Amino acid sequence: MKPALLLLLALLLRIPAGPAPVRVTFSPLTKAAYLAAKNTCVLTRxxxxxxxxxxxxxxxxxxxxxxxxxxxxxxxxxxxxxxxxxxxxxxxxxxxxxxxxxxxxxxxxxxxxxxxxxxxxxxxxxxSPDFKSFVAISGGIEYWAYPNSIRLFRFENDKWREVWKLEPSIEPMTWEPNDVYWLSTNVLILKKRMWNGNHEGNSYTYAKLTIQE
Structure with missing residues (x-):
């Protein structure tokens, strides 16, 4: 094998494998299901x-x-x-x-x-219950100075790293995150404040978020 190829192979072997991709799926919840799940949420400090x-x-x-x-x-x-x-x-x-x-x-x-x-x-x-992740939300429709986003972070190699981010439909924005809770290390529940039609900021829908890797 040529020296240049050997050098390239050595460099490639030193490059650490990239993080596994993270996907988050949304499943709709009724208000009753959300409130019942909220009573079982895990609060970690x-x-x-x-x-x-x-x-x-x-x-x-x-x-x-x-x-x-x-x-x-x-x-x-x-x-x-x-x-x-x-x-x-x-x-x-x-x-x-x-x-x-x-x-x-x-x-x-x-x-x-x-x-x-x-x-x-x-x-x-x-x-999260295992302290390996955290989520941070920001409602950005009612007040222009804040972004409209949900962000998921993981603690890896002694650093917090953003592994997933959702910015609900930009134009037009129809909802913003209002509250979020962990049910387990890979499941959360979300309260969404709606901004569409005749319900500008005074109605809510609910969802379960499942983290998949």
């Missing part, structure tokens, strides 16, 4: 500690890439550039810090891991 404190309007977090600093700006709250940060704790299981970011027109949450990687969310993570 990882251990959280508070090793850091905000000082002089700054949160300083050490990472492998150096300190990450989240700094309030000292301007009036009515100024469109106003922003403020709050430290919400450290999750030792994932070696991540949770920061709340409040802006003049919106707010979100930041997961910052030990490598310095940031994961930005518009809802608090809702963890």
């Amino acid at each position: 990882p251990v959280m500690t508070f090793p850091l404190k905000k000082q002089h309007g700054r949160i300083t977090i050490p990472t492998a890439k150096g300190n990450r600093v989240f700094r309030d700006n000292n301007i009036d709250e009515e100024n469109p550039d106003w922003e403020k940060f709050a430290y919400r704790g450290y999750l030792p299981q994932f070696e991540c810090h949770l920061i709340e970011h409040n802006h003049y027109e919106w707010s979100n949450f930041i997961l910052l891991d030990k490598s310095g990687q940031k994961t930005e969310l518009y809802d608090l993570p809702r963890y």
Whole structure:
């Protein structure tokens, strides 16, 4: 075998296999079925500690890439550039810090891991029963500043990685996620707020989400 081919083969063998594809299927539920399932949902809360404190309007977090600093700006709250940060704790299981970011027109949450990687969310993570996944939703029809999305993350190789995302029909948008719960490590139930016809934001439908790999 030629040296160039041998080198190519060696490089290919070093490349780790990519993650298995994730699909999520939707099955409709009646309101009664949704409420019954909700009573059996699994609520998981990882251990959280508070090793850091905000000082002089700054949160300083050490990472492998150096300190990450989240700094309030000292301007009036009515100024469109106003922003403020709050430290919400450290999750030792994932070696991540949770920061709340409040802006003049919106707010979100930041997961910052030990490598310095940031994961930005518009809802608090809702963890699966085995703590290997979380889902985050964002309703983005009623208020323009938020995306309309459902996102699924997996904890792999010491990092949170987005493995699936749904942005309900963009034009026109007909529904937004309103609430979500885990029933098991691969099944969730979803409450959808509808925006169509004469039911703009005041009616709901329900679904079961099954994660398939």
